[in-house]
Amino acid sequence: MSSQIDHLLTESRKFAPSAEFAADAVADASLYERAAADREAFWADQARDLLHWHTPFTEVLDWSNPPFATWFADGELNVAYNCLDRHVEAGDGDRVALLWEGEPEGDERRVTYAELTDEVKRLANVLGDLGIGHGDRVAIYMPMIPEAIAAMLAVARVGAIHSVVFGGFSADSLRARIDDAGARLVITADGGWRKGKVSPLKPAVDMALADRNGSGVQETVEHVLVVRRGENAVEWTEGRDLWWHDVVPRAAADHVAQPFPAENPLFILYTSGTTGKPKGILHTSGGYLTQATFTNRVVHDIHPDTDVFWCTADIGWITGHSYVTYGPLANGATQVLYEGTPDTPHPGRWWEIVQKYGVTILYTAPTAIRSFMKIGRQVPAKFDLSSLRLLGSVGEPINPEAWMWYRKIIGDKKAPIVDTWWQTETGAMMVSALPGVTETKPGSAQVPLPGISIDVVDEDGAHVGTGNGGLLVITEPWPSMLRGIWGDPERFVETYWQKFQKQGYYFAGDGARLDDDGDVWFLGRVDDVMNVSGHRLSTTEIESALVGNEAVAEAAVVGASDETTGQAVVAFVIVKQSYLDAHSPAGLADALRTWVGEQIGPIARPRDVYIVGELPKTRSGKIMRRLLRDVAEGREVGDTTTLADTAVMSVISAQVK
Numbered sequence: 001m002s003s004q005i006d007h008l009l010t011e012s013r014k015f016a017p018s019a020e021f022a023a024d025a026v027a028d029a030s031l032y033e034r035a036a037a038d039r040e041a042f043w044a045d046q047a048r049d050l051l052h053w054h055t056p057f058t059e060v061l062d063w064s065n066p067p068f069a070t071w072f073a074d075g076e077l078n079v080a081y082n083c084l085d086r087h088v089e090a091g092d093g094d095r096v097a098l099l100w101e102g103e104p105e106g107d108e109r110r111v112t113y114a115e116l117t118d119e120v121k122r123l124a125n126v127l128g129d130l131g132i133g134h135g136d137r138v139a140i141y142m143p144m145i146p147e148a149i150a151a152m153l154a155v156a157r158v159g160a161i162h163s164v165v166f167g168g169f170s171a172d173s174l175r176a177r178i179d180d181a182g183a184r185l186v187i188t189a190d191g192g193w194r195k196g197k198v199s200p201l202k203p204a205v206d207m208a209l210a211d212r213n214g215s216g217v218q219e220t221v222e223h224v225l226v227v228r229r230g231e232n233a234v235e236w237t238e239g240r241d242l243w244w245h246d247v248v249p250r251a252a253a254d255h256v257a258q259p260f261p262a263e264n265p266l267f268i269l270y271t272s273g274t275t276g277k278p279k280g281i282l283h284t285s286g287g288y289l290t291q292a293t294f295t296n297r298v299v300h301d302i303h304p305d306t307d308v309f310w311c312t313a314d315i316g317w318i319t320g321h322s323y324v325t326y327g328p329l330a331n332g333a334t335q336v337l338y339e340g341t342p343d344t345p346h347p348g349r350w351w352e353i354v355q356k357y358g359v360t361i362l363y364t365a366p367t368a369i370r371s372f373m374k375i376g377r378q379v380p381a382k383f384d385l386s387s388l389r390l391l392g393s394v395g396e397p398i399n400p401e402a403w404m405w406y407r408k409i410i411g412d413k414k415a416p417i418v419d420t421w422w423q424t425e426t427g428a429m430m431v432s433a434l435p436g437v438t439e440t441k442p443g444s445a446q447v448p449l450p451g452i453s454i455d456v457v458d459e460d461g462a463h464v465g466t467g468n469g470g471l472l473v474i475t476e477p478w479p480s481m482l483r484g485i486w487g488d489p490e491r492f493v494e495t496y497w498q499k500f501q502k503q504g505y506y507f508a509g510d511g512a513r514l515d516d517d518g519d520v521w522f523l524g525r526v527d528d529v530m531n532v533s534g535h536r537l538s539t540t541e542i543e544s545a546l547v548g549n550e551a552v553a554e555a556a557v558v559g560a561s562d563e564t565t566g567q568a569v570v571a572f573v574i575v576k577q578s579y580l581d582a583h584s585p586a587g588l589a590d591a592l593r594t595w596v597g598e599q600i601g602p603i604a605r606p607r608d609v610y611i612v613g614e615l616p617k618t619r620s621g622k623i624m625r626r627l628l629r630d631v632a633e634g635r636e637v638g639d640t641t642t643l644a645d646t647a648v649m650s651v652i653s654a655q656v657k
């Protein structure tokens, strides 16, 4: 970490917004003043100005029972109405909502606000027929197709709660999430296109619902609604399974959106924590939609009449929730939705899409930028990227070098870059420059957004002061904050609020540093959570998967820095003797990499698996991952004095070499 800090200290480049950008920018500096003068009044203004309330609220924040907050609690709204109907009623029904591009070239659809509203109304009627209503949980396991967005909105429309599970997750991961939420319905597709072929989804749903490992048939799911997309062969369970194309077009076209209280749960989204079980992060309606809509508008500088917005995140992650589905649609924006991978069928696919649709705002992750850097500037140079006027980054710290490349090669040195820090738990952006207002600085996420209060503190909760590193905390409640962990209020308090209970701060789990200008530099996670390609993975979860393989006796997983993915999964595994005798270490390592990919999903597949004889442990039996990280990153191994057996590390280092 120290070398990183050294490097950051030397970063002194700054880029002022151009007069031209500033003249048309949605944001202006007065936002900071208004928010500072009265934070709650500021958020109340945003909620009133940006959203339609069936019943206006009179209360803003209730923080009388921390850490359980309510925002706008006596107001009522319908989230889907805000994203759809009101735009149609305002005469913008013909505006394109989704410029959908399938992975196979030539596969495209334009969906207007009127068309999307119609589809969502029909689907809401189907949900009603299936008995899905207020408070029911619906799992969504889909590729990036317009129906996925429609599914989220229809669930929201009827007051039910969605749990979107990333389509790259395995049947086991899906089942764990369905079980935890007690979902009654799964919405899926036969398959979707990824990397030039159809990746099946319905078969994974079938596996998730079947009797697996003798644990019994999944019991809460009554129906599975299936979109035909991949045209792959699927098995059918009569009475349980329904084709979308059979039921949705046939459903009644009228559906009146009912108002629900602002604190009505909107979705659960599972994210990795330090212990094995993923946490079901719970978000509610009014506050969430207010902050997602506001931040999308001012940070992405959305001009709905002229912009073509493209957030490249999958809807399986929070970025896809807030900046594909809810923020842009509430703002009435036109956006690109792309099904496939960036390099299929050729490495310039993204830039071809930017050119084809005239994308004006691009929001993506540092890992993607670094992989484009690796391929080289000659690829984007083949396309006309002159429509791009604003660039965004999210998911992990963006190193100054990647920031500069993004600015020069993609943004032609003109488009401002906003580096946005936030989390699944925060629901929406928290720290970011405002384009047209802030002088930007490569590598720093910079300042809290208007209405957000943060600090960098030491272990005791004291402000660290400029130039020093510490822990990032959020010092005041915010509208889109998580309202809890599904089914586990104690874990919610323990994970985020216990550490700085005295001060009442939210503990984000990120290290950060304040520079002399007061700008924030993020330094990565302070716990055992890895960040691979902008996605949080827990070491424990991958270790559990490894130990679940019959060849494995024990496993320790660490995140090692990786040029392309930020961090990469590296596993140290003790294999049972009988397997060691029968297989080569290389063969075992390969088999275990594949195994983890199958158990959790390809994203969790270790980059390296080292078969070792021992793991470094303290006297109390805790694995010292810090030392394994040293080995994985090719460093001199740090202090080993607290190890039960100090010789272990030299053996492991020798084995790895």
Ligand code: WTA
Pocket (backbone or CB within 6 Å): 271, 317, 318, 319, 393, 394, 395, 396, 397, 398, 419, 420, 421, 422, 423, 424, 425, 445, 508, 509, 510, 522, 524, 525, 531, 534, 535, 536
């Ligand atoms: C990291 C993604 C530095 C951070 C929206 C955080 C970042 C975790 C940034 C949340 C950024 C996200 N700069 N680090 N701009 N954005 N992170 O829940 O460690 O998938 O805690 O939400 O990603 O990841 P999550």
